[in-house]
Amino acid sequence: MSGIADRLNGVLEKISSAAERAGRDSEAVRLVAVSKTRPVGDIIEAHNAGQRAFGENRVQELSAKFAELPGGIEWHLIGHLQRNKAATAVESSSMIHSVDSVKLAKRIDLVASRAGKTQKILIEANVSGEKSKFGAESGDEMLKLGEICLELPNVSLLGLMTMAPFGAPESELHRVFSRLRQVRDRMERELGISLPELSMGMSQDYETAVGEGATIVRVGTAIFGPRQA
Numbered sequence: 001m002s003g004i005a006d007r008l009n010g011v012l013e014k015i016s017s018a019a020e021r022a023g024r025d026s027e028a029v030r031l032v033a034v035s036k037t038r039p040v041g042d043i044i045e046a047h048n049a050g051q052r053a054f055g056e057n058r059v060q061e062l063s064a065k066f067a068e069l070p071g072g073i074e075w076h077l078i079g080h081l082q083r084n085k086a087a088t089a090v091e092s093s094s095m096i097h098s099v100d101s102v103k104l105a106k107r108i109d110l111v112a113s114r115a116g117k118t119q120k121i122l123i124e125a126n127v128s129g130e131k132s133k134f135g136a137e138s139g140d141e142m143l144k145l146g147e148i149c150l151e152l153p154n155v156s157l158l159g160l161m162t163m164a165p166f167g168a169p170e171s172e173l174h175r176v177f178s179r180l181r182q183v184r185d186r187m188e189r190e191l192g193i194s195l196p197e198l199s200m201g202m203s204q205d206y207e208t209a210v211g212e213g214a215t216i217v218r219v220g221t222a223i224f225g226p227r228q229a
């Protein structure tokens, strides 16, 4: 059975080849290793193999691992964030991928200002429109949210994040990922800003996402193995 380091390197190779096939620079795609539910030993193993960025979907778990693990790790909050947990998230997250409302953006700005920090954020888009998913559903809503984020001095809006429907066919994956890119392009044009980051692609679909322009892929299972239910 291969270990975490081998699987990590396998994922990095697949990212490189997918970027190459799309005529992109493989350096333009960063891997966030999704370590939710994994023990710290697994994270240390990946860290020792050279991985620096890790993603968690729960604030409490991220915060506990942030406190326990070495300072050089870059923590990404990728799951839904409740406003009353924004301060804890800001303390420990290098980037928050899941900003999905004006109220949450304003709350992050406030707690970041108290912490003397500028918080990097992404706006989450629910491109597929599934009811089970969080995120802004229309291009207009994204634009509005983007416009407001620009007025907040303690958040730095860097781009967009989405999740494709689980088990979707290849054609649907292309549609969802290219749609996120188009919304990003529209926001850049209409707001006159640069939004370099597209956080899209998980274990099942990261190669497709890289082909459609992902700059951050969030991969858990393909590195750490299946999670317990």
Ligand SMILES: *Cc1c(COP(=O)(O)O)cnc(C)c1O
Residues within 6 Å of the ligand: 034, 036, 057, 078, 079, 163, 201, 202, 203, 204, 218, 219, 220, 221, 222
């Ligand atoms: C769990 C999770 C991932 C990683 O999922 P895998 O299928 O294990 O790669 C990526 N993004 C988000 C938002 C997640 O919650």
